[in-house]
Amino acid sequence: MNKIFRPAAILSALCLLFAGGFAYADELENLLNRQNDRQQILRLFDNGTTTSPAPKKAVAQKISVSPPSPQPDNNGNADELIRSAMGLLGVAYRYGGTSAATGFDCSGFMQHIFRRSMGMTLPRTSAEQAKLGTHVDRSDLQPGDMVFFRTMGRGRISHVGLYIGNNRFIHAPRTGKTIEITSLSNKYWGSKYAFGRRVKKHDSARFVN
Template sequence: MQKMNKNYLGKKTIISLGLALSMFSGLSTSAFAAPVATATVNKGVNFRADQSTSAPVWGFVKQGTVLPVEAANDYWVLVDYNGKQGYVSRSYVTVHENKPAPAPSPSNPAPAPAPSNPAAGGSLANKIVNTAASFQGRVTYVFGSKDLQRLRLDCSSYTQYVFQLNGINIPWGSKAQAKLGTYIPRNQLQPGDLVFFSVSTPGQINHVGIYIGNGKFINNLPNKGVVVSDFNSSHWTSHYITGRRI
């Protein structure tokens, strides 16, 4: 879930491991880890002081320029350019997630935390649901984060990690995930299906969860972490967009 122009940003898609943001704080520049993504400018774009088309323009970035990314959502990308951190419109760039470099030390690094009670046996859908549920009380919601070591995740990096632990690789970002698999009508959803919502701009996907059956879905929410939500509540019903089966 996210805020737009400091009130409700569009979907968080990438990327700052140390980005400690809540639902109501917008993108921050105070706690960034090393960039783990780059943005290639597809068409010349204004470099702005804030995430708004009315924000001051600090410069113009030419086509083909590759910029270090600090954080991003579906609308704006926070980048480093000419010694400053500022924003470019996501419509003009392509963001590439970087692979972390191998650790220089020969010692064995600690693995990312695994589910506390991984599913044994049963269908893949049940394993996905059980894996998702195992993170309740263990995940901290952080906008734009995919910190698997500390389990500081947003809604889509959480679903991405759950599927990854079950041998299925899906991209980060609710919009990207909504392009996968097969469309499933609301009344035909089954456990393990991804469900997508619009929580800011009407009609635009910017939140994702995993349907677990019996009118419930599990998702990672600001200020709450991983929780089971009532899929049939008036709030979620009014914000529902689509379901996909991976």
């Protein structure tokens, strides 16, 4: 068995000698004289082969991303106000009206939703309501702000609505109409726009101009 194996081992060693250079010649010669020639030659072949180690796989770093902090609700109970107002869509306009049963005018509509949502009693007319809270520029309007209009020329405030976002407001427009959502980009209402006011539930500024 060993006699049969030795020529094969010698042949393998010679192949290694010429393929890998003479750096291992002495070691190969010694190995051929041992009984475990084949195992040793193969081990030498493995050790003498210069191959670069496989690159380590990059370990993905876990990046902790914090969710965006919720923006403060600058309008106090804006969600409640808008929800209350939206629930009255379609209610008829009525001059001097202050209830859902008989209809609303613009300021009566504001009185109703502020009382229902924030427990606040607003003045009766839009001109008086325009003195509450703090002034807000049109570019800074936020949902829940009151928006005022001069529908009778450049004189006093004569109309009010509730800003609900996306350049829209909800209001009781006029006789023959119902509570509806209108864009501030509307040609008529855009030309009559005066300013916005922000009224907070727990802000004393709502009582002063």
